[in-house]
Amino acid sequence: MKQGRFILEPERFCVWQEVKVMNSFPQRLVGMLMQGGLPRGQAYWFPSCTAVHSWGMQFAMDIVGLDAQQRIVAVRRNVQPGVMIRLRGTRSIIECESGFPYPLEQWCGRQLHFEEHEVDYAVE
Template sequence: MIKQGRLYLHSRQLCLWPEVTVLTNFPQRFIGLLLRQGLARGQAFWFPNCAAVHSWGMQFAMDVVGLDAQQRIVSIQRNVQPGRLLHLKQTRSIIECEAGLPFPLERWLGESLHFEEKEVVDEVL
């Protein structure tokens, strides 16, 4: 089963990503975003217990946000092009979305995110 929900900037109750898919098992993580042509605005993938990502085989650039154990924003990598490997220091989980997220994430370093779970969906990526 795939967990889905929304991610909010906790201090402002601002929904940053209304469509978040949480990837927790190896097959989900292995495939990740590889088979996608792109992502819709507001869509993101969250990789809990993850400090590194790759964009090998990707067909679009992405923004990568690193969170610490308390889900505070600790790292932001904008416009990560295909064919890269990133290791984000002090990161316990990673959010990936299509490049060009219109929020000033850099100003919100240290702020925490809140995940609101939706109904569990049983489908394959």
């Protein structure tokens, strides 16, 4: 699974330190269903996505929509389990824990940059 982090430009401020990229159909279908929550600073990124669901989820989440240039165009806070959200004007979606502490709504129009990093699966 591809992983990395999202940086707010131009300050180079790290918004999410650990981002899992959900590209495959099984990853997208399951998403965060098996989790009881998300640690602070962790997020899931769904490239080429305009809608998400929270059916079967056990916790609320914040949803951030990005346009083709990865600018923040929509923010939905405290999305409860059992709903479907479609975000107009988005090309990809980030899901993170509900109550994310940064002013995402104030950053609408600001660009995020994804920095991929290698994942070490070796057991030590």
